[in-house]
Amino acid sequence: MNWIKNSILSFVQKAKDKFKKERASKKDQEQSLWINCPGCNQMQLKEDLKQNFNICKCSHHFDLDPKIRFKNLLFDEGHFDEIECPSWSSPDPLNIEINGKKYIDKYKGYQKKTGQQSALLIGHGKIGGIKAVVVGYNFSFGGAAFSQRENEHFLAAAQFAIENEVELFLSIYQSGGMSVYGNIHSLKSMSVCQMVHTMLKKKNIINIGILGSKITGGTFVNIFANDFLFSENPVAHDQLFSGKRVSAGVRSSDNTEMPNDFGEGTFLEKHGMIDGCFTSRLEVKTNIVTLTKVLLKKAETQAKNEASNVTVDPYLQAASKS
Numbered sequence: 001m002n003w004i005k006n007s008i009l010s011f012v013q014k015a016k017d018k019f020k021k022e023r024a025s026k027k028d029q030e031q032s033l034w035i036n037c038p039g040c041n042q043m044q045l046k047e048d049l050k051q052n053f054n055i056c057k058c059s060h061h062f063d064l065d066p067k068i069r070f071k072n073l074l075f076d077e078g079h080f081d082e083i084e085c086p087s088w089s090s091p092d093p094l095n096i097e098i099n100g101k102k103y104i105d106k107y108k109g110y111q112k113k114t115g116q117q118s119a120l121l122i123g124h125g126k127i128g129g130i131k132a133v134v135v136g137y138n139f140s141f142g143g144a145a146f147s148q149r150e151n152e153h154f155l156a157a158a159q160f161a162i163e164n165e166v167e168l169f170l171s172i173y174q175s176g177g178m179s180v181y182g183n184i185h186s187l188k189s190m191s192v193c194q195m196v197h198t199m200l201k202k203k204n205i206i207n208i209g210i211l212g213s214k215i216t217g218g219t220f221v222n223i224f225a226n227d228f229l230f231s232e233n234p235v236a237h238d239q240l241f242s243g244k245r246v247s248a249g250v251r252s253s254d255n256t257e258m259p260n261d262f263g264e265g266t267f268l269e270k271h272g273m274i275d276g277c278f279t280s281r282l283e284v285k286t287n288i289v290t291l292t293k294v295l296l297k298k299a300e301t302q303a304k305n306e307a308s309n310v311t312v313d314p315y316l317q318a319a320s321k322s
């Protein structure tokens with residue numbers, strides 16, 4: 001019955017080849033005026049999405065360039081200054097070369113495409129009058145994969161925040177994970193993020209993380225180095241270590257059904273992994289400013305009480321710290 005098996009295999013191969021030919025290349029997709037929205041499965045004009053900061057009518061949030069976000073949705077009057085990446089930090093400490101192609105050349109391509117020094121765009125300025133440092137992950141920069149250069153850039157941001165006594169340290173996550181090309185240097189980011197968290201805490205700098213369009217892989221672990229965590233949108237997909245698609249593949253082997261909202265903002269909130277979800281990225285600034293002002297006021301009152309050595313009822317003191 002070999003002829004039957006061969007016929008089936010030949011048919012499957014032909015179907016695969018046809019599908020490959022008909023599928024648009026990455027370059028074609030980038031050049032197209034249209035994009036398919038995974039939220040509503042409808043074709044959307046890229047220009048229309050751009051006008052609404054890459055939010056579809058169905059409320060699906062596409063990736064957003066951190067520069068556009070900083071200028072239009074975060075910093076007061078759109079003004080911020082960039083914190084530079086240390087020039088000595090190498091993007092390719094292991095000199096990786098695969099099939100004759102050097103990784104350093106690929107990295108330079110990302111720099112040219114985005115105009116950024118690393119996968120992070122880091123700005124400082126005022127948000128609602130609050131002195132802030134903001135770390136924005138750019139997914140267009142190689143999936144915002146973390147490696148040695150990103151670690152050094154992130155440390156430079158924390159150092160700036162401490163030296164300049166800012167009040168808020170905000171991270172906006174959009175990342176596919178660690179850079180495999182950085183190997184152990186990429187994994188160091190976990191300890192770097194924990195160290196930064198401790199440094200900021202000692203200086204009473206409020207440290208908040210926002211989960212953007214997606215955050216998976218090793219960088220997902222880093223989100224827990226924040227005092228507060230929010231999802232910018234309740235239906236944002238792929239906000240877990242392996243994301244919905246990959247996890248569904250693993251779980252299908254034992255026929256366990258995946259929850260419909262697996263990996264979405266609401267799922268994380270329901271399971272106590274984050275503090276809450278905003279309706280959209282357009283609301284991030286207002287909510288963050290309100291929260292930060294409340295926390296600053298609380299810290300100010302606490303400092304005044306300690307300075308005046310006022311005896312406070314122990315019950316009220318415990319309640320204010322909770």
Ligand SMILES: [Zn+2]
Pocket residue numbers: 037038039040041042056057058059060
């Ligand atoms: Zn949509």
